[in-house]
Amino acid sequence: MEELNPQPEELVPGDSPEETADGALPQPLPEELEPVLEALLFTTTSPLSLKRLSELTGGLEEAEILGALNGLRTQYAHSQRGLMLSEVSGGYQLATKPDYADWILALLKHRRKNPLSPALIETLSIVAYKQPIVKAEIEAIRGVDTGAVLRTLMEAGLIEVVGTKEVPGRPSLYGTTEVFLKTFGLRNLEELPSLGQMKELFQRELRKPATSEEISDTGATK
C-alpha cells in the first residue's frame, strides 16, 4: 500500500535540507551507484529501463549504469544471496532466486485469501468479457474512475495494453493476459462462462420479486 499519500495542503513546503530543486537530481558518486541502483530496483513495482535509471540518477551515462548493474549481478550470483537481478520486458527489477520458490510460495499462500477486492474483480470481469476495451468504456459501465484499479491490475499482470483504439486521443485498449488465465484456471478465453451459462442466474433471478420489475423495465425500453 502507498505508505503516505500526498496531502499538499497539510504539509509544510519543502524544508528538508538535502532536497534539491525538481529536476536537479544529484548524480550518485561512483561508489554509491551500485547501492543506489539496488535501492531503486528494490523499490520499484515495475521494471525500470536503462533510460529511466539514467533519469533517476541525475542523467548518468547508460554505459555507466550497465557497468554497475553487472556489478550487482555479480554480487547476487554469490550463493549467500537470495535475490537476483531480473531483466524483464525491457527493464530491470530485483526478484528472488528461483531456488527458494518453495519458501516464497509458502509465504505468499498465507497472504490474504482473496487479494482481489470487489472493485478489482468487477473491472477485471468487464475487461475479460468486453476485451479489447478502453478505459472510458469501463468507466461508463462502472460509473466510477477506474485509473488506479487498471494500474493495479496491470501491475498484477492480470491485464495488459493490447493496442490502441483508432479514435481521437488513441486510447489504450486493454485485454487479459496469460497470468489472468492461469489465475482463473482457464485454458483460453473461450472457457469464460458464456452468456448461455448465465441462464441459471437469470432463472434464479426470476424467482426473486425484484427481477420481474427489472425485466419489465427492460422490456419497456425496447
Add this chain to the structure above:
Amino acid sequence: MEELNPQPEELVPGDSPEETADGALPQPLPEELEPVLEALLFTTTSPLSLKRLSELTGGLEEAEILGALNGLRTQYAHSQRGLMLSEVSGGYQLATKPDYADWILALLKHRRKNPLSPALIETLSIVAYKQPIVKAEIEAIRGVDTGAVLRTLMEAGLIEVVGTKEVPGRPSLYGTTEVFLKTFGLRNLEELPSLGQMKELFQRELRKPATSEEISDTGATK
C-alpha cells in the same frame, strides 16, 4: 489507489495461527538459510516475526534464524549494499538504507516528500501516546478542532479506528498503525520516548531554553 494487499493489520506477523504450513515445508540447509531469509524478507509486504520466520522455514529454531539474520545484517552493512535489515513493527523486513533518500523519493512520485506538518505530527504524537483515544480527547489537549487532521492521518494510513468508546454517541477510538511504526522506524510502541525520557527532555529544555523554540521553528519556518 486500489491495492492488491490492503490492510496490513491482517498480515501482522505471527497473527495467523490457524494457517500453519500445509504439508511439510522443507527446512533450508544451513548454507541456504541466509538467502532463504533474504528472499522471504524481500517478498513480504509486512514485517515477519521470528516465530513466523521459523514456521516459514519448516520449523527451524529461532536462535538459528537470529544467527542468520545477524549474518544478513552484516552483509547489508557493507557499503556496496543499498538495502538493510529493518527491525520494525514487531518483525523483520528488508528496506532501503536511509542514505539514498534523494533517488528513492524521485522514483516514488506519489510518496509524500515533505515532513508531516506540525498539526499532523502533533496530533499523531497524541494518538501514539494516548491510544486508544477519541477525537474529543485529542481536541481537549490541542485546544483546536482536529477533524480534518485526523482524516488526513487516516488517509495517510498512519492511524486507524481501533474501536468505539462505550459512551453516548459511541465515538471512534484511534490508534497508530504499522505504517506509523515504519515511518518513524520504531520496532514497537515501547520505543516511543517514555514518560521518563520525556522528563529528561523537559529538563534539557529548562537548562537550554532555546530548544523548544528551535523545535517550533522547524515546524514553522519555510
Add this chain to the structure above:
Amino acid sequence: MSVLYTPKFTLPVFEGPLDLLLHLVKVQEMEITDIEISRITAQYLEALQTMEALQLEVAGDFLVMAATLLNIKLRMILPQEASTEEAIPEEEIDEILSTQDLIRKLVEYRRFKELSATLREFEIQNKGVVYRTQAVMSVPGAKSEIPRQDIRILYDAFSKVFRRIRTQPQHTVQKERFTTDDKLVELRSRIQLGHHLNMNRLFERCTDKEEVITYFLAILELAKLREITIAQAGSYEEIFIAPWNDSQLFSSVEESAPHAVIGIDSIQTNGESISPQIELNSNLADELLSPEITGGV
C-alpha cells in the same frame, strides 16, 4: 509593542491557542508553573490583534482562549466571595478554567510538542527508508502472487455488471441507438458471407440489454424470413446462427446431441405473427425469451 516580529514570513504559525500561549510564556521568560495571568492575557490579546492586523484569520479557538484568560483574570481581581462557585451556573463550571487547569493543560500540551519534536527527528532519519509494498509478480517459480481464483467470482461480478447495465435508466433515453433494421442488415451481411455466428458471442459484445434485445429481434425476423437457422447442441452449449438449411451446422450439432425443435409461431414481433422453424433447445427458449417478448404465449 508586538511580541510577534513582523514581517509576515517569520511569523510563527501557531497550531492553536495553547501553542500561542506557550510561545508567549517562553518569550516573556515566565515559568510555565508560575504564569502571570494578567501579563500573559495582555500579551495574548495583543498577539491576536497583530494576527488580525496581518489579516491572518483568527480562528474561534483563539477567541475562546482569550475569553477564558479574561475570565480567569476577572476572577482573580474580583473579591474572593464573588468568585465562589455558587455564583456560576452549574453547567458552566466545566467550561471555565482555573489558573491551575490552564497550567495543567499547558504542561500537557508542551509534553506533546516535545514528543512531536522527537517524532520529527525519527521521521527525518527514516525518510529514505522504503519498504516494499507489493510483492513482485516476476518471482521465478512463483508465477502469480495471486492465489488461484474461482472463475465464478468473475462470472458473478460480470453478471452483476450486466444486470446493472440493464437497469440503468439512461437506456430509456438512448432507445434509438439500436434498431432492429440495422441489426438485421448487419446480421444478414455477415450470414451471407457464409459465417456461422455464435449467438452468445454476439450478445456478449453488446453494450447493454437493449442491444441484446435488438439483435434477438433481428434474429427472429431473419428466422421468420427463412434466411437463418438457429441451433444448439444441448443445454449450456453454444448457440449458432447459420444460413437457412446450412447442412454443415446441422450435422455438427446433431452429431453431438439431439436438439429440440420448437415452434415459436405465437411470438409477436412488430405486430406480425411469425411461424419460423427455429431449432432451439427448449431451455434456451426460456432463457432468451423474457416475459415481455413471450407475452403472447
